[in-house]
Amino acid sequence: MPKSREVHLTAHPDGMPTPDQFKVIETEIPDPGEDQLLIRNNYMSVDPAMRPRLSNGQQPLNVAMGGGAIGTVIASRHAGFKEGDIVQHQAGFREMYLSNGKGLHIIEPGDLPVTVFMHTLGGTGFTAWGGLLVTGALQKGEQVFVSAAAGAVGSVAIQIAKIYDCYTIGSAGSDEKCAWLRDELGVDAVINYREGNLRRDLKTAAINGIDVYFENVGGEHLDAALPRMNPLGRIPVCGMISSYNNPGARSEGVTTLSNMIYNRITMRGFVVTDFQDRRDDFERDMREWLADGRMKYRETIIEGIENAGNALIGLMQGENIGKMLVKLS
Numbered sequence: 001m002p003k004s005r006e007v008h009l010t011a012h013p014d015g016m017p018t019p020d021q022f023k024v025i026e027t028e029i030p031d032p033g034e035d036q037l038l039i040r041n042n043y044m045s046v047d048p049a050m051r052p053r054l055s056n057g058q059q060p061l062n063v064a065m066g067g068g069a070i071g072t073v074i075a076s077r078h079a080g081f082k083e084g085d086i087v088q089h090q091a092g093f094r095e096m097y098l099s100n101g102k103g104l105h106i107i108e109p110g111d112l113p114v115t116v117f118m119h120t121l122g123g124t125g126f127t128a129w130g131g132l133l134v135t136g137a138l139q140k141g142e143q144v145f146v147s148a149a150a151g152a153v154g155s156v157a158i159q160i161a162k163i164y165d166c167y168t169i170g171s172a173g174s175d176e177k178c179a180w181l182r183d184e185l186g187v188d189a190v191i192n193y194r195e196g197n198l199r200r201d202l203k204t205a206a207i208n209g210i211d212v213y214f215e216n217v218g219g220e221h222l223d224a225a226l227p228r229m230n231p232l233g234r235i236p237v238c239g240m241i242s243s244y245n246n247p248g249a250r251s252e253g254v255t256t257l258s259n260m261i262y263n264r265i266t267m268r269g270f271v272v273t274d275f276q277d278r279r280d281d282f283e284r285d286m287r288e289w290l291a292d293g294r295m296k297y298r299e300t301i302i303e304g305i306e307n308a309g310n311a312l313i314g315l316m317q318g319e320n321i322g323k324m325l326v327k328l329s
């Protein structure tokens with residue numbers, strides 16, 4: 001029987017996870033039975049949403065951790081899949097996966113690297129597209145602020161805002177990230193929020209206020225953005241990563257909510273599945289922007305399943321530029 005390895009959580013983290021809370025376990029995988037297929041994963045997706053699940057009870061201990069992956073079918077007795085198919089799934093952090101076909105999505109990458117289907121043309125890209133254009137109702141030429149702007153979702157959101165001829169402001173946690181945003185993505189104003197004073201720096205950058213704040217971070221970022229919002233401004237709330245290590249993902253206190261009143265600000269949360277009926281529109285736009293070079297991306301690739309726990313810790317500490325992935329051998 002082929003051997004596989006999978007990542008288990010051994011203790012529920014309190015605060016920033018630590019490497020000893022993740023363990024790699026060897027398992028034996030039976031050959032596929034009737035209507036089953038065997039997948040060898042190539043890449044696993046590391047996502048902020050995994051972090052709250054580690055402590056809120058959604059992620060049980062000592063089973064394969066939940067998460068998305070792309071893999072290749074290496075044996076199939078299922079009519080819908082053949083050897084060599086590339087499939088995307090949410091079946092967790094493991095090298096091999098014996099599947100009955102449920103929840104699998106066949107990818108036809110064409111000229112594109114398969115990893116693009118894990119970010120720009122995948123979940124994080126769709127999140128940025130839907131959050132900005134549908135929930136955020138972005139209009140051409142508006143003033144747009146994106147937090148965690150050098151991450152997977154943020155870097156797509158801020159480039160869409162550029163494509164819509166908007167004035168763009170991006171915040172990120174290092175000079176290297178800010179340089180990428182400014183010099184390669186053409187972002188108009190960048191803020192390294194770990195240096196200086198975010199509230200003051202945002203006031204300086206937002207010379208004409210903010211019409212849309214694409215919220216990825218919460219806490220201090222939301223506190224700083226609210227006073228800068230223009231009348232009828234929108235805040236699509238995509239995530240609040242600054243709170244994900246806290247019990248119950250409780251965020252820092254926000255003190256500036258009264259700015260919502262006279263400026264008639266709308267703050268609305270969303271999840272990517274809200275936009276399912278617009279998937280074709282998203283794919284059409286994103287394929288066009290990738291092909292004509294208006295959409296760029298970066299990946300941070302960590303090698304080896306034994307480093308998957310560290311990859312999640314690294315994501316929470318801002319070690320990624322663009323999409324954080326784990327490559328399996």
Ligand SMILES: NC(=O)c1ccc[n+]([C@@H]2O[C@H](COP(=O)([O-])OP(=O)(O)OC[C@H]3O[C@@H](n4cnc5c(N)ncnc54)[C@H](OP(=O)(O)O)[C@@H]3O)[C@@H](O)[C@H]2O)c1
Pocket residue numbers: 046047048049123124127148149150151152153154171172173174177216217237238239240241242243270271272273315316317318319320321322323324
């Ligand atoms: N609503 C949805 O359906 C949906 C779907 C996908 C993702 N999301 C959300 O979108 C956001 C971005 O996700 P992603 O997958 O694109 O991750 P990402 O931005 O690629 O990676 C996370 C980034 O967050 C930043 N960060 C971490 N802790 C922070 C803190 N305390 N304050 C400020 N920034 C911090 C780090 O960058 P810095 O170096 O800049 O700090 C890190 O690189 C997350 O909030 C996630 O939960 C929502």
